[in-house]
Amino acid sequence: MSNLPSNLKYAETHEWVSLENDNIVRVGITDFAQQELGDLVFIDLPELGRKLSEKEQCCVVESVKTASDLFSPVAGVVVAVNEAVVDEPERVNDDPFGTWLFCIKADNLSGLDNLLNAQDYQAMIDE
Amino acid sequence: MLKQTPLYQLHLELGAKMVAFGGYHMPIYYPGGIIHEHLHCRSKAGFFDISHMGQCLISGDEAASELERLTPSDIIGLKPGQQKYTVLTNDEGGIIDDIIITRIESGLTVVVNAACKDKDFHYLASQLSNRCHFVELADQALFALQGPIATAIIRKFSASAADLAFMTAHETELEGIKCIISRCGYTGEDGFEISVANDHAEALVRLLLAEKDVIPIGLGARDTLRLEAGLCLYGHELNETITPVEAGLSWIIKKGHSGFPGADTIIRQLQQGPEKIRVGLIVDSKQPIREGSTVFNDNDEIIGHVTSGSFAPSLGKPVAMALLERHYSGLGIRLYAKVRDHQVAATITRLPFIPHRYHR
Numbered sequence: 001m002s003n004l005p006s007n008l009k010y011a012e013t014h015e016w017v018s019l020e021n022d023n024i025v026r027v028g029i030t031d032f033a034q035q036e037l038g039d040l041v042f043i044d045l046p047e048l049g050r051k052l053s054e055k056e057q058c059c060v061v062e063s064v065k066t067a068s069d070l071f072s073p074v075a076g077v078v079v080a081v082n083e084a085v086v087d088e089p090e091r092v093n094d095d096p097f098g099t100w101l102f103c104i105k106a107d108n109l110s111g112l113d114n115l116l117n118a119q120d121y122q123a124m125i126d127e
Numbered sequence: 128m129l130k131q132t133p134l135y136q137l138h139l140e141l142g143a144k145m146v147a148f149g150g151y152h153m154p155i156y157y158p159g160g161i162i163h164e165h166l167h168c169r170s171k172a173g174f175f176d177i178s179h180m181g182q183c184l185i186s187g188d189e190a191a192s193e194l195e196r197l198t199p200s201d202i203i204g205l206k207p208g209q210q211k212y213t214v215l216t217n218d219e220g221g222i223i224d225d226i227i228i229t230r231i232e233s234g235l236t237v238v239v240n241a242a243c244k245d246k247d248f249h250y251l252a253s254q255l256s257n258r259c260h261f262v263e264l265a266d267q268a269l270f271a272l273q274g275p276i277a278t279a280i281i282r283k284f285s286a287s288a289a290d291l292a293f294m295t296a297h298e299t300e301l302e303g304i305k306c307i308i309s310r311c312g313y314t315g316e317d318g319f320e321i322s323v324a325n326d327h328a329e330a331l332v333r334l335l336l337a338e339k340d341v342i343p344i345g346l347g348a349r350d351t352l353r354l355e356a357g358l359c360l361y362g363h364e365l366n367e368t369i370t371p372v373e374a375g376l377s378w379i380i381k382k383g384h385s386g387f388p389g390a391d392t393i394i395r396q397l398q399q400g401p402e403k404i405r406v407g408l409i410v411d412s413k414q415p416i417r418e419g420s421t422v423f424n425d426n427d428e429i430i431g432h433v434t435s436g437s438f439a440p441s442l443g444k445p446v447a448m449a450l451l452e453r454h455y456s457g458l459g460i461r462l463y464a465k466v467r468d469h470q471v472a473a474t475i476t477r478l479p480f481i482p483h484r485y486h487r
Contacts, residue, residue, distance in 0.1 A: 041438035064161045
């Protein structure tokens, strides 16, 4: 059983979400997601400045076998992307909760209310 | 209802992630992951459970001549112990399945793809006359041991097996367990395939896995290994609408043989060239291109589609195979595959991507 960080929120689509200062929301993928995908070989990050609505498809992570979409947990604008994972996608496999993919400046934080806490996300993936 | 191979419990014990494939529960990778397994097979040795594949035995004096009527290859000329990679063709020259035929003492064994097993066995049984005896070898498991140290490992169990030439087989015993062992495989590496009774399968496999530097390898790395080796996979590079000439398998066709289904089309394509042909692509960026992607020339005209594509662990970049209009299939031609809303640039490259290391 993996230990899910309790300070993060989780989407049903297997993103982890961290709320930072100033309505900035940081997003990565969970340990469960990287295990399901296997070795990551390519990450297609959203463009800086792109406006996103809540639950909009905005990023693709590709493993050897398959490509998987990621979704924006909130409405807002992409204000940062982690270029380091473009060169070394395997960082996400090595440290999924320590490796963020993109940050969004949220228009409002209401989308976060739909996310799961660690306990509920754990229950979901245990099903 | 998915079927299990005789090694199902062992796969679980080894921590495999299991998926449905060809009607079976099969391991897609073990805890080390696809890239690790792939690189290990290229540098040491990998063990593959391929028991989902179908095996049958066709016996009788006419077995070879009747099988040769169903394939474009020289089957009559197979000497005892020799094996041949070939295809079953339909009346349009398309491929019903790609198969391996081996002449053993009791007749000809045929190994077929898991997903085609029912189709092939019905077809074979319906096409063969009553002078042939057809029996499915449903109680036989099938494994592969592949990689540069595979021979050294097999030599510990059987010197005669280790001395087999590429694409030959013999019946022998490994640690007292009867099996048919052949020098072949589908990774581009030197290696062996072993057919053994289900009841003895796990015992034999545990012996092989106990050897230093042998790890189990799942279907994920099996696919990337065969892709780098430029080998066709049924349902991807091969199907009932693709001929052996289009698939780049003209080398399997016996000169002067015209008595097989679809021969008119296939021989005409051999003489005039096919309209489409299988090629290798190396991608210029890190973006993998996958099966089904449309391929364009630099005038934005559609010239074909990707049949298989993946990150290639031994090359460290994405590669693909595609079926393209022959006019645009020359080595070095640059083209584009559509992935989501990106045009991904790639270059036509000689196959295989990684040189074969068979023991000739």
